[in-house]
Amino acid sequence: MPGTFPAGAPTLSGDLLTIHRLLQSPTQIQRRLREFTDLRFVSDQILTQRFRTSGGAVMYEVSEPITNARAAESVGAGSEYPHANIGVGTAALAAVQKWGQAVLLTDEQVKRSVYAGAAVDRALRKVVNTIISKVDALTISAIGSAVTGTVAAGAGWGMTTATILRDLEKARAAIIDENQGYNPDIILMSSTKYALMASDTVVASLRQRETTDNPIYAGKIDLVDGLTVITTSSANLPSDDVWVADSQQLGGMADEAEVDPGYTVGDMAVQVQSERLARRDAWDLWGRRLTVPVIQEPLAARKITGTNATS
Structure with missing residues (x-):
């Protein structure tokens, strides 16, 4: 763990008191810990389906057709109906992986921290955020690899x-x-592409005026062309293009939903647990998510290319 652990004790030199920035100080203002929603993770908003795993893996079909290959035929009176093979997609198997992290929190760190009693909760929140960040990156990468259709x-x-x-x-x-x-x-x-869209004169001219849901008042567009707008940092995307998709068909997350003893489920299916290490005067805190992203219908999305040019 980087830095001094725990933080060094305050020192006094003459009239000058030096105290570590994370130690208790009655004049320090607490900074609100950023939630995962503030970090704009998007994978669970795009892959909305939920699959159950069996034996540590999930089997699914890619691009399952909604019709059979054989066309319907005219059936004469008293005749048998012609049989057709049921249309199936390409079988695929994805293995679930366990993504996790642990941190050690000493009693000294808790007692001397400006966050005091909230130190455990804050440490767990950072673990959860870190795990969500990893899963989000893997999911977006999988989408970028599977979706090859472009406009x-x-x-x-x-x-x-x-x-x-x-x-x-x-x-x-x-x-x-x-x-x-x-x-x-x-x-x-x-966010940059969103800014260009929100300020586009053509888009602006087509929106209802003098209403509080106009971006000039509300500062955002939630829906355009029947599409719910999801924005994130370009660093969270497989490429700085614009992606249109059917979130109900594109795919989902396959989680091992069973919760083992001692775990509790937090945000976005992350399971967390803590253990008191009495002989070390410390807490061991850890979290995990057992999951794998499944891209079931790659044709249900398109990437709009060529949006980056500005002149």
């Missing part, structure tokens, strides 16, 4: 000739035209 933007979204709404419509049309019952409902983009 080219008419122009860079930072250009005066940008056709943002048309680009979204083209991506929606490409997904719907797969004729697999897909219904695109989300759009994923970086």
Whole structure:
């Protein structure tokens, strides 16, 4: 663990008191610990399905067709119906992995911390955030690898000739035209792309004016072209493109839902536990998530490319 552990005791030199920034100080203002929602993790908003695992793995079908290969035929009176093979997708198997982390929290660190009684909760929150961050990165990477369908933007979204709404419509049309019952409902983009979309003059001219849900008042667009807007840092994306998808069909997370003794389930299926180490005057805190992302219908998403150009 980096830094002094625990923090050094305060020192006094003449009239000068030196105290570690994390030690108790009556004048220090507590900084609110950032929640996972503040860090804008997005994987569970994109892969909304939930799969149950068996034996540490999940079996699923990729791109399962919604029709059979044999066409329906005219059936004469008294005749048997023609049989067809049931349409199936490509079988795939994904192994669940356990992602976890532990931290040690000494009694001295708890007693001398400005957060005092909240130190355990804060340490666990950091563990949970770290695990969610890892799973989020793996999930977004899997989406980036599986989704190969692209739609080219008419122009860079930072250009005066940008056709943002048309680009979204083209991506929606490409997904719907797969004729697999897909219904695109989300759009994923970086904060920068969102800023370009929200300030686009064409998009602005088509929105209802003089209403409090206008971005000029509310500061955000929650829905555009029938798509729920999800924004995150470009660092959280597989590439700084714009992604349109059917979140109900694209895929899901396969979690081992059984909770072993001593664990409690926290945010986004992360299981946490703590143990008192009496002989060490410390707490051992750890968390884990047993999961694997499953991309079941890669054709249910499109990547809009060419949005980065600004001139």
